[in-house]
Amino acid sequence: VNTVYTLVETDTKTGYILTEPFEFTTSYLSDSYSQEYQSVYLYNKAQKGNITVHKDAETLDSIETVSQSVQIGDEIKDGYNFGYAKGDMADATFEIYAAEDIKNPDGKSEDYFKKDELVGTITTDESDGSATLYDLPLGNYYAIETEAPAGTIINKERHDIALNYAGETVSVSEAEITVTNERPHVRVNVAKTDTTSANKPVAKAGFTIFNKNAITIGNDTLEADTPLQTVFTNEAGNGTFTIDLPLNQQFYIKETVAPEGYTLTSEVYNFATNYTDENTETYQYSHSFKDN
Numbered sequence: 527v528n529t530v531y532t533l534v535e536t537d538t539k540t541g542y543i544l545t546e547p548f549e550f551t552t553s554y555l556s557d558s559y560s561q562e563y564q565s566v567y568l569y570n571k572a573q574k575g576n577i578t579v580h581k582d583a584e585t586l587d588s589i590e591t592v593s594q595s596v597q598i599g600d601e602i603k604d605g606y607n608f609g610y611a612k613g614d615m616a617d618a619t620f621e622i623y624a625a626e627d628i629k630n631p632d633g634k635s636e637d638y639f640k641k642d643e644l645v646g647t648i649t650t651d652e653s654d655g656s657a658t659l660y661d662l663p664l665g666n667y668y669a670i671e672t673e674a675p676a677g678t679i680i681n682k683e684r685h686d687i688a689l690n691y692a693g694e695t696v697s698v699s700e701a702e703i704t705v706t707n708e709r710p711h712v713r714v715n716v717a718k719t720d721t722t723s724a725n726k727p728v729a730k731a732g733f734t735i736f737n738k739n740a741i742t743i744g745n746d747t748l749e750a751d752t753p754l755q756t757v758f759t760n761e762a763g764n765g766t767f768t769i770d771l772p773l774n775q776q777f778y779i780k781e782t783v784a785p786e787g788y789t790l791t792s793e794v795y796n797f798a799t800n801y802t803d804e805n806t807e808t809y810q811y812s813h814s815f816k817d818n
Contacts, residue, residue, distance in 0.1 A: 528553055533566060537694070541631030541664060542570040544694045572631050575689035575699035578658040579669055581618040581650045583678045583707040586772045587611035589746040596753045597732050598782045605755045606748060608770050614655025615707065619673035622646050625686060628665035638663040650675075664689045664699060671705060674804035677773055678707035710806055712771040712799050716779060717814040718759045720788075727763025728817055732756050732783025735767055738776035738796070756782060773801045773809070781815060791815050 533548040545568045588609035595605035624639035639645055645667065648657035667687045674680035685703050692699040714735065718728040734756040741748045748754075754777075757765040771777065779795045795813040802809075 533568075535568065535570075538570050539631070540691055541572055542694065543573050543697060545570055573664060573691060573696065573699055574661050575664055575692075575701060576658050576660050577622060577662060577667060577669075577687050577689065578656055578700070578702040579618075579620050579648060579650065579685075580654070580656045580702065580704040581615040581675065581707065582612045582655060582704060583615050583675065584610040584709045585613045585615075585677070586743055587613075589741070589743055589748055592755070595755050596734060597756045598734065598753060603753075605753060605769075607755070608743075608772050610709065610770070612706070614650075615675040615678065616650050616652040616655060617673070617675045618650045618655075618657075618671060618705070618707070620648050620650075620657065620669045620671050620705075622648065622659050622687075623668050623670065625666040625668045628663050630663070638665075647672075649673075662689060664691055669703065669705070671707075674707055677801050678709055678804065679807055680804040681705055681707050708807070710773060710801065710809055712773070712809045712811070714767040714769075714771070714777075714779070714797075715810075715812040716757065716759070716765045716767075716795075717812070718763050718765075718781075719814060719816060721816045727759070727761065728785060728788065729759050729761045729763060730783075730785040731759045731763075731765075731781055731788070731815070731817075733759070733765060733779050733815070734782040735769065735771075735777055735779050738778055741772070741775060753782070758783070771799055773799050775799050779813065788817055791817055 530551050535545045590607045590609050592605045592607050596603050622645045624643045626641050627637050628639040629637050646659045648659050650657045669685040671681050687701050689701050716733045718731040719725040734753045740750045755769040759765040776798045781790050784790045797811045
């Protein structure tokens with residue numbers, strides 16, 4: 527009598543969280559009662575979960591010196607390339623779907639979601655490239671990217687996510703996935719023909735690519751009109767640059783080494799590596815220089 531007791535739940539059904547300890551006090555009623563009865567109703571909450579999707583992709587990270595990769599006339603000197611590193615990406619939009627019928631753990635109530643039903647839409651933020659859908663019932667889900675961050679290729683794969691039961695003492699189950707987007711690549715080709723000889727291919731013509739405007743990455747700057755790389759045409763009169771050019775920049779190409787028997791052409795090829803859409807994997811630029 528007049529004693530405080532604590533009722534502690536020690537086990538519960540899978541899918542639920544243990545209730546908080548409950549205190550109650552016995553008290554003396556009267557001599558007419560030999561026993562006291564108290565009724566306690568405890569309610570178990572179903573465990574919920576959060577799904578977090580993190581987005582990353584390669585972004586422009588550095589300017590790299592490439593030894594002896596440029597030739598202007600008889601002068602051979604260092605050129606440049608661009609380095610990339612993975613970073614967090616904002617503005618990726620995902621739709622989260624139920625991968626199965628998501629059932630109530632009581633086994634009786636109506637299903638939370640039906641298979642392939644849209645559960646929610648989230649968009650990654652600038653702070654860490656992540657987005658979270660909160661307070662979901664446990665079960666299997668999947669994410670589909672519907673909008674990619676600018677400068678990347680959309681990832682069209684299905685990404686499965688399992689919100690598993692994390693134990694009776696855990697309030698919220700957490701599940702996280704990382705979805706990586708590839709970046710588009712730039713491919714640049716040149717050709718050289720002799721218009722005085724029925725467009726005969728011209729081999730050993732050297733063409734150099736330059737950046738039209740200054741490019742700053744961190745503390746490094748490539749001044750405008752810096753020669754980046756030189757390539758030479760083969761016997762078929764074709765040449766391919768291997769430099770990994772960034773998007774949304776302007777460049778130009780001109781002949782800087784004339785093959786024997788020829789003079790340098792004054793022609794200049796200008797192009798801009800503008801990002802256009804999330805589905806384009808390669809931006810291709812080609813130009814044929816004429817020697818006349």
